Amino acid sequence: MKWLPKISLLAAMTTALACAPVAFATGAHAATTRYEVESAPATCAGLIESNHAGFSGSGFCNADNASGAAAQFTVTAPAAGAATIAIRYANGGTSDRPADVLVNGTVAHPGSAFDPTGAWTTWVTKTLTVSLNAGDNTIRLNPTTAAGLPNIDYLETGAPASATTTVWLAGDSTVAANSGGNIVGWGRELGAYLTGDATVVNSAIGGRSVQTWLYESAVTGTKNSAGECVLSSTAYAARWQAMLDASSGMKAGDHLFIQFGINDGSSTCPRHVGSARYRELLTTMVRAAQQRGAHPTLVTPVSALSCSGGTATPTRGFLTETFDVGRATGAPVIDLHKLSYTLYNSLRLCPFNGDYSSGPVGAFFADDHTHFEAAGARQIAGLVATAVRDQRLALSAYLR
Known part of the structure; x- marks a missing residue:
């Protein structure tokens, strides 16, 4: 289980969170766009916390320990087609915390595994390929067990320029x-x-x-x-x-x-x-x-x-x-x-x-x-x- 009770350490911090996604140029790859889970229009069915070091931005999503307690991102694609998404997470428990990955309401990756990372301060990236529409898309991480999601830091979109x-x-x-x-x-x-x-x-x-x-x-x-x-x-x-x-x-x-x-x-x-x-x-x-x-x-x-x-x-x-x-x-x-x-x-x-x-x-x-x-x-x-x-x-x- 995650640390209980859940106490948001961001309460004393400013509530003015950056809402705009951030673009990153990464060498030979096409520019990727990062969507922080604590920044609207992203949503977290739980608390935004900062008590485990190593996260990006100002916090991470510690969703409720329940099936369906989801984190959701709104991402923008310049054109319709396949895109790589990278989900940064930490799972300090001893068991997988599977989640359906839904794109625009349709399950793209059912029961996707979010395996233990060894500690809540150990963050890893899970990479998947999804099909996006041109314009805004919703990507929802919907946990399928009562354990809920791992802690979610951010989601990045983008594909290598020479993706095969x-x-x-x-x-x-x-x-x-x-x-x-x-x-x-x-x-x-x-x-x-x-x-x-x-x-x-x-x-x-x-x-x-x-x-x-x-x-x-x-x-x-x-x-x-x-x-x-x-x-x-x-x-x-x-x-x-x-x-x-x-x-x-x-x-x-x-x-x-x-x-x-x-x-x-x-x-x-x-x-x-x-x-x-x-x-x-x-x-x-x-x-x-x-x-x-x-x-x-x-x-x-x-x-x-x-x-x-x-x-x-x-x-x-x-x-x-x-x-x-x-x-x-x-x-x-x-x-x-x-x-x-x-x-x-x-x-x-x-x-x-x-x-x-x-x-x-x-x-x-x-x-x-x-x-x-x-x-x-x-x-x-x-x-x-x-x-x-x-x-x-x-x-x-x-x-x-």
Whole structure:
């Protein structure tokens, strides 16, 4: 616990606090702007104190020891897009004090960890990447446990002038770079829509459900009493281990796009994944990204071409489950399923005579109704990029 009772040592000090944010030029980085928590319009659901040395400005926020006792900042962005925020805090307790980080009322980083710093006079900086609107934005630190927040000193905004990001892709053959022959996934084409500051690492692989992607050969052909495929080992496949690697894997400000659901509906193992297990595994991936300060984005499975008369119709499952995970974790969801069959209709790919080798269908799909040739994959990647911009996701700062 923090020292109780809370006695504000600022009572004898002047109440005329500086309200204007302060801009700092930091070497090779773009100018950052500091927002002191004791300066309006910032708010603190507790007391502004100065009894622990090392803080900046005239004090820090010692919020009430309660869930929801928040500190909130109003920050100004010159343009819409991704921005780095740095939160300076001290946690002299022995336990994490997690908080949801909300941007303009929407949870951007749920349950973000504010780990112990060793002493209330030991101040550290937690860095996250968020998506801001042009103009004023609210950033709220909302504690999720009865312990409340750590002591909050200030929040800085700004990004390095040469900020780079990595876009990690996890999915099946419709995302993979190449699954043999002329089959190309949209993940191979996504880089064409991004600036040179974004690097795509495509770890999607054909034929995988979310479980076989995560565990590969550890998924056996036997089902347990719950109807789920038995794992012979809980060790992750190398592709996921690489993303989780502390030194070379996902880092703060990176992006993880996850698209499964096409192979998961198989009735037999190893591909089979039930609804509850699908939610569980997607949640595991989303949380892992969030814990590293990366931005996870869920993508519903891209539609195959199925025609009813002259209209392309929905073909995939696991849509509800994907949206459920998005709501539960705060991760955004791109409904590529709907976007894709809507695109097929705009291109008038239906009706057709079953020949996938000629005409507009032949230019879009490989020799089936599911996989794409390069031209089709490029258009599907364009749908993803457009959704990123339309939904104002953090990756939009890296779109061409």
